[in-house]
Structure formats: C-alpha cells, structure tokens
Amino acid sequence: MSHPSFIAVDWGTSGFRLWVLDACGKTLAETDGPFGMSNLEPSDFGRVLEENLNELGIGQDVPAIICGMAGAAQGWCEAPYLTAPTRLDKLGAGAIRVSDASREVRILPGVKQQSPANVMRGEETQIAGLLHLVPDFRGIVCLPGTHTKWVRVADGAIIEFETCMTGEQFAFFSRASVLSHSMVNHGWSDSAFEAAIRLAADDPAALPRRLFAIRAGMLVGKQTSAQARATLSGLLIGQELMSVRQYWTDQTVTLIGASTLCELYLTALGFMGASGRVTEVSEITLSGLTAAYQHQRRCFSS
C-alpha cells in the first residue's frame, strides 16, 4: 500500500473508529471497536491506540488526529471548547497535543454554548466535514445517537444547538427499566412506531403516563414485544421532535448518523410534516477529520 500519512480517529463515549490515510486522503486501512471513553481510564487511551495501530502494522512516525470524547475531562486529555457561534475552520487550529502519547497525537476541540448551556464533542467535526464537502451549506443538521444534537449551521459556523438524550433513554428503558420485560426480542412494528409518533405530536406532555402503558399493554392486552419496542422508540423520538420544533419547522433537516436510526427520524419528521435527507456518516466524519488535519498539518513533524 502507499505510505500512510496520518491517522484519523472518531473516539466517542461507547466506541472508536480509526482510519489510516495516505497523503491524498485515501483510506489505506480502518478498524473500530468498543473502546469508548465510558469503558476506559485516561491512562488506557494511549495503549488502546497503539495496540490497534500495531495490528494494522502502522509505525510510530505516523501522526494521529482525534475528535470526540477522548478530549473530554474524563477522556484521554482535555481539549478546550470553541464557543458557539463559531466558525469550524478554526477546528484544526484549536487541537491540543497529547503529552503522554508515543506518537504525535492531537485532539480536536469540542464546542460549547453558554446560554442555554450545551456542549458537543465529535459532532462539530462531522459538521466541519459537511462544510468541507458542501462549503455553502446552511440549514439544520440533526445527528441522532446516544445524545442527539440539533444544530443550526450558517456561514461556515455553528450558530446554536440543542441536545436530547433520546438514545441513552431508549437504551435504559428497553434494557434496564421495567419496560424491558416487554421487549424480550428485537422485533419491530412500523405501525406501532407511527402511532406513537402521532401520540407524541398530539400531546407531547403526556409522555410520562404513556411509558408505563407500554408495560401494562402487554400485561393486560395483546401488545407484542415488537409493538412495545417500536412504541417506546416512537414516543421518545416524537417527544424529542416536539421539544425542538423551532429547529425543524419549515426546514429540510440534514441527518448525520447510523442509517437505521436516521431512517426513523426521517419517518418521524415526515409524520410531523417536515422533511429530511440522510447523509453518509463515515464520509462526513472522515472529511471533517481530514480537513482539520490538513489545516493543522504544519504542526505535525512528519
């Protein structure tokens, strides 16, 4: 293969994804694993990175650029936040050098917002990637996941953003709460999902009393496990959409995230009379990391 030029890593709460790239930005190798911040101590990050690069046969002369929770206070090395509104071409310039790494490693900053208080780490790099691919992009970006972000983008900058813990709530309710007894298999029901979206749209404040009804519907009725799971998903995504109406009303939302999850958001937006389009998340992430690396490359020794 051609000579590796740099390593790009999206290092999140629950997992990490790594690409090895040549000087033209072509991917030479890639890997991923469940080595997220929540599973690591700060002292583990360097070892995990080197183990993965050893397996790929990458020498220590190749520098790495990282985005995401590796830069959090509980991560590898705390990277500062840019403050929204903020242009994203500053992202590479804001990277910090990790001192206890056995190669050149830099972590990109996150973005914070003072009022209402909010933070992101990783999504800013994906939005930078979108802007790298579509420089004049302006509009609303939704990044569904553990902590779904809604971001208003204009003039190459993040203007404002919101966070909803929808993914983390779905994981809790479906795996650890009393509702988990009603979701013993991984089935799905489109009609139950759509009905739940409509319920949430009609009366978003009713969510607290609708959640337990998922369990009760199985105990006293004929609800299936597939219906229960889809109802939970629809109620949570529906309630999220209602809480961020000001973001998507009269907009076409650009969705960046896992394709199955993005399709659910697309369906939900459609039922609420809005529209969206799904982008390819790997391409966007890699584009953002590459743009930040290129902007910052003069700081790397190799």
Place this chain on the structure above:
Amino acid sequence: MSHPSFIAVDWGTSGFRLWVLDACGKTLAETDGPFGMSNLEPSDFGRVLEENLNELGIGQDVPAIICGMAGAAQGWCEAPYLTAPTRLDKLGAGAIRVSDASREVRILPGVKQQSPANVMRGEETQIAGLLHLVPDFRGIVCLPGTHTKWVRVADGAIIEFETCMTGEQFAFFSRASVLSHSMVNHGWSDSAFEAAIRLAADDPAALPRRLFAIRAGMLVGKQTSAQARATLSGLLIGQELMSVRQYWTDQTVTLIGASTLCELYLTALGFMGASGRVTEVSEITLSGLTAAYQHQRRCFSS
C-alpha cells in the same frame, strides 16, 4: 407479648416490610429489608419469609397475608387482578393461597385497567387502608414512588388510575446516565427544584432538551451538584404533574408514600396552584392489609 394472630407483608419490587399482629391488630413486632422481587427468584420468597419470621421467633401456625409484587408473574405466586372500576372490599376475597409455603400464606390481588392499559400491585391495598380509615373518602390519591400512581377513588372503589415511572427515571438519570457525573454528592437546592417545576409547567414538552442541559450547565457554567439533583427532580416531577393534570386540577390530592418524596410532590402541586395533604404511609398500608385479612380470616385455619 400477646399471642401473634397474623403476619402482614408489603412485598414490593425493591424491598419488603413485615408486621406481626395480635388479634386486636396491635403490632407485636416488625422488620424490613431489601428482599424485593427484583432481587429474588420465585423459589426464594418462602425461604426469605421464614428466615425473617424465625428471627422474630414466630411459629409456623401463624398465617400471613401479603400485598404487592410478590403476586406478580415474576414474583412468588401470581395473584389475579381485579379490574377497575372495582370496589376494594373484594380485595380479601380475591387472595390466592400459595401452595409451596410452609405456613398459610395468601397474596392479595392487584388491580388492572383495560383502557388505557394499566396495572398496580400493592397500591390497591394502601387505598383499601385509606378507605378502612376513612370509609366515605372520595377524591384523588397520589402514591409517589418508583412507579407513581394517580388514582381516582369514589364509592369505596378505584374508578381509574395512571402510572408515571418518575422514580425509576430519577434513579436512572441520577445514578447511571451522563447526568450522574453532575450529581456526585447528595445535596439539594429548594430554589433549583422550584425553578425546574416552573419550567416544566410553562413548557412540559421541552423536557427532552432540558435534561442534557443539567450536565452542560455544570460543564460550561457554575451549576452545583445540589442544583443539578434538584433540577432533575423538579423537571421529572413537574413533567409528571403536567401529564396527569386531569387528576389534580381543582382537587386536593391525598399523598401516600415516603414523607420526603410526598413533601416534594406537595411543593410541586403548590407551584401549580393545586393542593395536597400527606398521610402516614405505614398506618395506611397496615390498615389495608389488616382489613383484607379480617375480611378473609374465615379462610385461614388458625
């Protein structure tokens, strides 16, 4: 002490409480422990009961009456549900006999509601206790806890009810979610609680985007751990109240539950222009178990 006549047990999801009573209903001994359904296999219940009674020196000739999750499908022995609307003087008559117990043990039925689907196990006995103490009671009963119940009571009967998983959600968010990093101590702020109640009342649909703000408020602002904990509690209780407005509007709510938690609900109701009164939960529970036992005593052999 005078001769034990019967044993009353409130056996819930997370713990159990047991009283030994004489023929006049006077408490001779009592105990409790973390032996809830979620910590036990069905085959454990009999052993746990006997171990606790052995420690109190109670012979096997004394019968026991039990309410709560011991009667759930995952409990000791499944007890049927009464169907709301239902009078509660039927509670004792609906008790089932446990076949694999080394003494006479009966478990009281729960109550189900077909539409909207709902279930309770244990709270019906507390409401029966309230009706035993105040036979002409009519109005709204709120039983705050892991799964808070809102119950409309009239003519000695449960007319209808709702369930909100507020306690389970608070436990998840404060102990296991990303918000737990902002609640490392157990402090409290009355003003943060009140502000959160007002936020929930003003815009109950906004909850999804307000939760993560608790974490962000600590990362980018000056929020304390005490403020974070009280804000989470206020948002969840406030959102619950907004979802069951039809229960408390123009009513005085009778609260049955742990006193600290009942006081929070009382405060929240007050901020929403409603009123409530707190009852003594042990007295109510014991009254319900005693009434059910006395109604059913002809079925016991001793």
